[in-house]
Amino acid sequence: MTIVKNRFILIIIIVVTMSVAIQQSAKALSTKDAYRGLVQGPVLNTRYFFPDDPYFSNQWHLDHLARPDANVVSAWGNGYTGAGVTIGIVDDSLQHNHPDLSPNYVAADSFDFGQNDGDPSPVFADDNHGTSVAGVAAARGGNALGVTGAAPEAGLAGLRIDFANQTTQMFVDATLYHSSGANTNIKVKNHSYGISAPYIDSTPEVNALQTSAGAGTIHVFAAGNERDDHGLFSGSDGDANKKHMQNVQETIAVAALGWNGTFASYSNWGANVFVTAPSSGSGVGITTTDRTGNNGYNSAGSGDGDSFADTNYTSIFGGTSSAAPLVSGIMALSKQANDNLDVRMAKHLLAMTSVVVDEFDATETSDGGWTANAAGYKFNQNYGFGLINADAFVTHAKLFGGVSPLVTETTGLITVGSAILDAITSGVTPSTLSRQFSLSTSGMLEEIEIDLGITHTYRGDLQATLTSPWGTTSRLMYRNITDSINNLDWTFTTNAFWGENPVGDWTLTVEDWFSIDTGIWDSFSVFAKTGNLFTPVPEPSTIVLFGICLSGMAGRYLWWRQKQRREVQKRSVTNV
Template identity: 45%
Template sequence: MEFLEDFAINNNSVIKQILSGKRTFFHLLVPAVFLFLLASTPAAGESAFVPNDPYYLYDAVTRSGFPGQWHLKNTAPSSFVFTDPSNSNTYTMTNANLSANLTGAWNLGYTGKGVIIGIVDDGVDGTNYDLSPNYRADLSRNFSDNATVAGASQGPQKLSDNHGTAVAGVAAARGGNALGGTGAAPYAQIAGLRINIGDETDDDPEVSAQNYRDAYYWKSGIKADGTRESAATIRVKNHSYGPSVPFLNEDPDGSLRLAVKRTALNNVIHVWSAGNDRNTGNEDATKQQIISTPYVITVAALGSDGKFANYSSYGANVFVTAPSSRSDLTGFGITTTDRTGANYGYNLYSTANPKGDDTDAFPDPSYTSTFGGTSSSAPLVSGIMALGVEANSNIDVRMAKHVLVRTSDVVDANDSSASSFGGWRTNGAGYRFNPNYGFGNINAGKFVEMLKQVAYVTAQTSYSTGTVAVNTAIPDNNTAGITRTFNLTAAELNQPLESVVVGYTFTHPKRGQLTGTITSPSGMASRLFNSTTLLAAAKQDNTSVTNFQWDFLTNAFWGEAGIGTWNLGLADLQAGDTGTWISYLVTLYMGKMVLNTGTKITQTNNIQARSFSLMSDTASFENPAGLTLDVEDDILMSGGDFTINGTVEEDPAAPASEFYLEGGTVGGTGTIGFSGGFFNNGGTVSPGNSIGTLTINGNYTQGANGTLRAEVASPISSDLLAVNGAASLNGTLRTVWVGGATPDVNTVFGNIITATGGVTGSFSTLLTNITPTRVFKPRYLTNSVYLIVERDYANTVLSSVLSPDQSSIGSMLNSVANTATGTTGDLNTVLTAVDDLTTYGGVA
C-alpha cells in the first residue's frame, strides 16, 4: 500500500490515488473553490422534484465562487478565476455549460424511489446527514477475509476509507431536504458493500477474489453456484476502482467475470469507472479485464470545459461519459458527501486527519468540494441507472446500453486527439462513437424518456469465428502491420451487432509496442488497443510476453449488420523488437431494441425477447395467430393495447417469469404462459376480439385496481378467461351486452372465468349493466364464475345519478326485486316498466 501524490501537467493540482498493490480508486481531488452554506431558491418553472439544497445551484450573490452541483444542473458562469490558497496562484476554470441533464428526468417525476444502489467501495458512512435517509444498513455489509471486519457494521474501517462515502453521495445523496446537496437519484436507497482496496493492514487485509465475488453476488438474486433464487434486490452496483497497471490478470479462473455476467442476466446493472490513467501505460481501458466484457457499462469523465478530463482513460470499451473534475485547475470539482466530522474524510486536512485534503476549503466538514475522477462520473451514471429502473423496471444492462446509444450527446465534436483514433466516427448504423467518450455525454432526461418507449430488446445471440491460427511474424516498426480477413453471412449474423470481443494471442519482447485494430464491412474502424510508444519512456509497457492472450471489447459497431468481409490487424510501432501473432478469436454479440412510439406494431415473425414493455397510453402491439413472442424475463404493461391472438410466453430455459399489467388493455384469443403468474394490478383484461377466449397458462391474480372486461351476447356466447391455474379475484368486473332483447331476470349465462386451480376472492366493483336497472351478477363456483341476470336498483352506475332518498328506495326494492314476489304479479309489472327505461336519468 502507498499513498501517492502525482502532479498533473502544470504541477499545480494533486491527483490523489489511494493504492493497494496494483489497484486504485479512480478518484481525483481538485483544490476547493471557496464555498458558503446558504440556502438556494429553486429555479422558476420547474416541477416534480426540485432540489432546495444549498450546495445544488450556483448563486451569483451569495456563492459567487462556487459552481454548484454543475454536473447535475449547470447554472454556473462561463469561467471562474480561482486562487490557490496554498500558493496564491490564480487559474481560470472554464465552463462549457454542460451537465448530465438531471432536471430532464426529475421534471418527469423520477427520483430513484424504490431502487437500491450498491456502492462496492471502501465503505459508506451511513450517518452522514444527506446519506442516512437513504442508507440501508440491513442490505449493507463488509466483505473481508478477516472475520472481525466481516462481522462489523458496514462502513469505513480506517482513517483512509473516504472514497465510498463520496461516491455514494454522487449517486444518491438525499435531495430536497434543504440540507447539503443532492445525488442523481435523491430517493434511491444505498447499500454499502465494503471491500478493502485502500490501505492494507494486518487487521484489514487487501481485498481478495472471494471478497469481490461475494460483493458481486450480494443481493443479486443469484447464488454463488449460479442458481437463481429471486429477482435482484440491489438493481444497480457501482464500481469506482480498478487496476493501476495494464493487463493485470485479476480473474485467472474467470469467476469474477462469470459473477458479473450471471448477475447482469438477473437485471443487475454494473457501472464501472474507465480509470484515471491517461498518459500512463494503463491509459487504454481495454487493458482492464472486467470492463472488457459485454455485461458492464464503462464510464469515462468529461471536464466542465466540455472536453475529456485530462486524466480520463479511453478505449473501445468505453460506453458513455459523464461530467466530473479536471485535475489541472481548468475545470470544476464535484461537491458530494464526506465522512461526518472535521477529523474524518477528505475535508478537512489536519494532524488528526492526515488523510484529508489540505486544499479543500469547504466549510461543511460533512461535504467535500474536491471529489472527481471517473470515480465520480461512474456513480453519476449509476444514479441515472436507478432513475431508469424506476422508469422501466424491465431495464437491464443491454436495454440501458441500447438507450444510451440513442440518447447520449456528442461533445467535443471536433476532437482530433491521438486517443480519439480519428475523432468521432459514424458507424454503419448511423451511431457516432469516440473512444474518449463512448457514445457521448449521458443525458438523464432523454434516457428516461426513451426507456418509457421501449417495447422490447431481443434475446441476445452471438457468433464466434472460433480460434483461427495466424502464426506469423509481426513486421517490426511497421504501421501497416499484418491483417487477416474473415467473412460473415446473414446466417451467422441474424441480428444487428452489439459488442464485439476480439481475443488476440501473441508473443513479443515489449508488449507495449503493439496495437490492434478491426474494421467492419461498412468501413467503420476501431482500435482495439493502443501501443504505449508515444508515452514517456518510463510510462511505456515494456513487459515481455509469450503466448499472451487477452480479450479486447469494442462498442464501435453497435447496430451494424456486420455482413461481409472484416479486417483484423496487429502492428508493431517501434523498432528493435519483433514478435509473433499466434491466433485470434472474434465473438460478435447481437440484439436489437424495438420502440413503441404510438404507431401500432404488428409482429411478423416469431420473436425471442429479453423482456417486454408497453409503457404509454398510445402504445399498441399485436401478436397474430400462429406467431410466438418468447420472453426471457417479465412483461410489464402500464399503458397501451396488447392484442394476443398467438402465443406470448416465457422462455422455457428462463426462470419463472411474470406478466404485470399495471395499466392498459390485454385482449385477444391467444395464449399467455408465465409460470410466475399474471398480475392484473391496474389494467384491463378483455378476452376475445369480439366474443372469444383468452387462455392463461399459470395463475391469474386480479388486484383491487384491476378490471376484467367481458362481452356477453347470449346465454351460450360470452367472452371467457380460461385460466390453467388458480384465479384470485378482486377489483372490477365490467360486462358489455352485445345481444338483442334485454334478457329476463334470473336468466343464467355461461362462464366468464374458468380456473383449473380454483377460484378465490370476488369482484369488489360491478359495472355490469344491461339496462339502468337490469344487470349481470357473477356467481362463484369452485372452478368457475358465471353470470345471472338480476334487477339492481342500487347498482354502482345507477347510484351515481340517484339522490340519497332514491338510493334508499332502490336498496329497499332490491330486497324483493329478484324474489318470487318481485318477478310475478303487479310488482313485477311495475318493476318491468322501470326496467324498460333506457336512460339513467329516466329512472331517477
C-alpha cells in the same frame, strides 16, 4: 382557478388508444434513425421533484447552463427520483449515519466483506472514497440539507471492500451480494475502482459480473484514471480496453468529462468505453458528501485544498470515480421508469441518447475523432457514445419493453502463424499484418469481441484495428512504449460497430509501432453479439396518463431551464 405555489393543481386525464399495428411496426425498427420517431408522444408524469438542498447550486454536474451537465433536472421533472431502486456502492466504506445519506440507507442490503459483518462504515482513517461516491449517486435530495444525488430517493446499500487487505473473494462476494440467486434486491451496482496495470486477468470477478448481470443487475464501472501516466510509467496504462472488468459486455465503462467540456486529463479511453459523465477537471471538482467532521477529504485547517466550509461535504471529489456513480444514479432513475431495464437495454439506450461533446476532438486517443458508423451511431474512444443525458435516457426507457435474446456468432479459433515484422519507422510508421474473416448472422451488432494471441518480446509495441464490411474502423488497443512484458493473450471489446449488420468480410490488422522487438501472430477468434430493442405490443387498450400542471418557483424554473436547454441543444451535435 386558484394558484397555489409548488403544488400540483390540475390533473388532466388523457385517454390514448394504442394500436397493435403501430407497436408491431415499431418492433421491426432496426436502425438508430428509425428509433427517432419513437420519442414523440406523452410521457407519464407522476411527481415533480426539485431539490431545496442548499449546496445544489454547487453541483454543476447535475445542472448548469454554461457547463456540460447530465440533464437530471428534466428527468426529476418527469417524476423520476430512483424511488424503489437500490444502488449498491462497492467501495471502501459507506458512512451510513451521515445525515444526507442515512435517509436512503438500506441496512438489510449492506455488508462489510472485510470485517465480515453487516456494517459498511469506515474502518480505517483513509476510508473516505465510498461515502463521497454514495453522495454522487444517491444523497438524499429535497431534505433542505447539503447536496442531492442523481437519484435522490434511491436506496443505498454499502458493500464494503477492505482495500488494505483485499482478496479476490471480497470483490466476487460484493458483486454477487443481493444481486443474484434468490435475492436480487440491489438493481444497480457502482464500482469506482480498477487496476492501473494492463492485461491483468480478473476471471473470478468477471464470472461474478456475468452471473449478476444475468440476474438483471446493472454494473457501472469507472473507466480509470491512468491517462496521464500512459507511456511514462511502467505498470500504468490509460487504455481501458486492457482492463478486464471494464471491457466485458456485462459492465458499463464510464469516462470523465471536465468542467471545460473536454475529456478530463486523467480519464482513460478505449474502444470499450461506453459513455461519459461530468467530473472534476480544469481545477473544478464535484461537491458531494464527505465523512462527517474532520475525518474525510475536507478537514478544517488541514491544508487539504478544500475550501468548502461545511466539512460534512467536499468540493474536490472527482476522477472517473465520480463520473461512474453519476451514471449509476441515472440508471436508478430509468430502472424506476422501466423495471425491465438491464445492462444490455441500458447500453442500447445510452447509444441512442448520449450527446456528442468536444465535437472537433482529433486527439490520437480518440481513434480518428467522432466517427459515424453505418447504423448512424457516433463513437469516440475518449467519450464512448458521448455525454449522458438523463432526461433523454429515462424518456427512451419508457418506450421499450426490453431487448431481444442475445445472439452470438463465433469464428472459432483461426490460426495465423505469421511473423510480425519490426516497425518501419519507430513511433511513426508501423509494420502491419492483416487477416480477413467472414460473418454470416444478420442482426444489429452490440459488442464485438476479438481474442488475440500473439507471441512477442515487447507487447507494448502492438496495436490492432478491426474494419467492418461497411468500412468502419476501430482500434482495439493503443501502443504503450513502457509496457515491456512479453506476449499477449487478451480479449478486446469494441462498441464502435454498434447497430451495424455484421454480415460480410471483416479485416483484422496487427501493427508493430516500435523498433527492435518482433513476434508471431499466433491466432485469433471473434465473437459477434447481436440484439435489438423491442417495444411492448399490448392489445388495443385504453391507457390513462396523468399530466401535471406546475406552478410556483419550481414550476417556473423547470419551464425556464428546459427552454434554455433547448437553445443550447440547438448548437449541439447529438447522437439522437
